[in-house]
Amino acid sequence: MATKGSVFLIGPGFIGQQILGELLAEGYPVTTLVRREEAKASLEKLGSKTVLGSLDNGDVIRTATAAADIVIHTATADHLPSAVAVLDGIAERAKTGKSTIYIHTSGCSAITDGSNGDHTSDKIYEDDKPEMIDSIADNAPHRTIDLAILGSRSKLGAKAKISIVLPPVIYGLGKGDRLSIQVPTMARFAIKHGYAGYVGGGKAVWGYVHVADLARGYMTILHYMESTSGDEVLENPYFFVENGEEYSWERCAEEIGKGLYKAGKIQDPKPRQIPSDLYDYLFGEWSLPVLGQNARNRANRLRALGWKPQEKSAFDSLLTKELPIILAEKSDFKGYSAPVAS
Structure with a gap:
């Protein structure tokens, strides 16, 4: 059996803990970023290693990223410094010839319109048509972070496999x-x-x-990225996950x-x-x-x-x-x- 790549998980909250359970069940070695000392024990009891730090601890995130084969960020869609720290860690790995899988969590607020609820829109975004998502405004919610990730993705090219997940209403x-x-x-x-x-x-x-279906969606994306060339992953960064x-x-x-x-x-x-x-x-x-x-x-x-x-x-x-x-x-x-x- 092939050895599972090591995972650095940022954000062991509502989404992250569900994904953590899936990762551990499949035998992935996981290190989780945890803010509070008292939360370490519960995560380690589940089988995850931990590193103490917050989203603002860029050095901690960069170092943990540089040591991981896979990074999954589920903490927030609106914290640019943590995403940049991940990208810096990925760039460090790329310089030594190591590729990284990075799955970043954005959200469907990014594709909202200006209707203010006055009507039901006929416009439906499809993730196999990336040009539709690329066309959204640069100042749309979450988009600043997504654009930073996409910019680094273009520079890194096939040296890194990067995807952006946009969940809808999670329940x-x-x-x-x-x-x-x-x-x-x-x-x-x-x-x-x-x-x-x-x-x-x-x-x-x-x-x-449902959050459990969402977590399984992340695992499906991970398995796709593991088995697909960097050049092919580069063709489309986006995944929706709706039921x-x-x-x-x-x-x-x-x-x-x-x-x-x-x-x-x-x-x-x-x-x-x-x-x-x-x-x-x-x-x-x-x-x-x-x-x-x-x-x-x-x-x-x-x-x-x-x-x-x-x-x-x-x-x-x-x-x-x-x-x-x-x-x-x-x-x-x-x-x-x-x-x-x-």
Whole structure:
């Protein structure tokens, strides 16, 4: 049996821990970047080595990258210094004749339009048509980091294999009962304010994927990159990962409303528009890009590689897995302010 390449995983959170489980199950030696000393033990118990540091510790990230065959970044789509540190480590390896696989997590906010939810867009981005994604504005969400990666990718050429993953709305119960971001934030808003709401016109549509299916998607991408020449990988950097479900944000709010009404947490299940002065209880200035615009896409490349979604549907998962955890939370929710991958 061939020896598995060593992996450096940045971001052992909702997405990262799910991928970590897949990597360890397949026998990959993994080193994980961990911010807190107290988190080291749990990761090492799972079978991962750890290196202590934050996204701002460029030297730590560069050194760990230079020692790894594979780097997977799932911490956030909006931290340029950490991505640059990875690219510097990859360049160091390239100088010694070593190739690196780098899978970076961006997000579908990058392909959002300016509809503000007034309509459902007919435009659907397809990842086997990279020119469609290349055409998005340089100032689109996440795009600054993606462009930096693409620039280094062009310079490194076939000496490195680099791909960018753009997840849609991620849902499901992750490792350690972790929850995703977008839909749970909407649900917490509804509990706090007494109604299920949407931003903008509510007609904009996003795709969905369960976190476990997403992790399997990363593994499919990894296996493709391992078995494919650097020249061929260079032809297209993009991968979408969607399960075929597409819903408007109004429909999402409607399902949240039904669940919370049934649980006795709100008096009326009918969703309504959230005024902009309450956006701080969602994603602040990013509420419209994250929850109000169209971001339709198709994961043609993954499906061609044999990947298929296996988990339960988004709203089934919401009602049976996620809402019970959210309803048991005791903290006073004041909006989501942490950096996110999507």
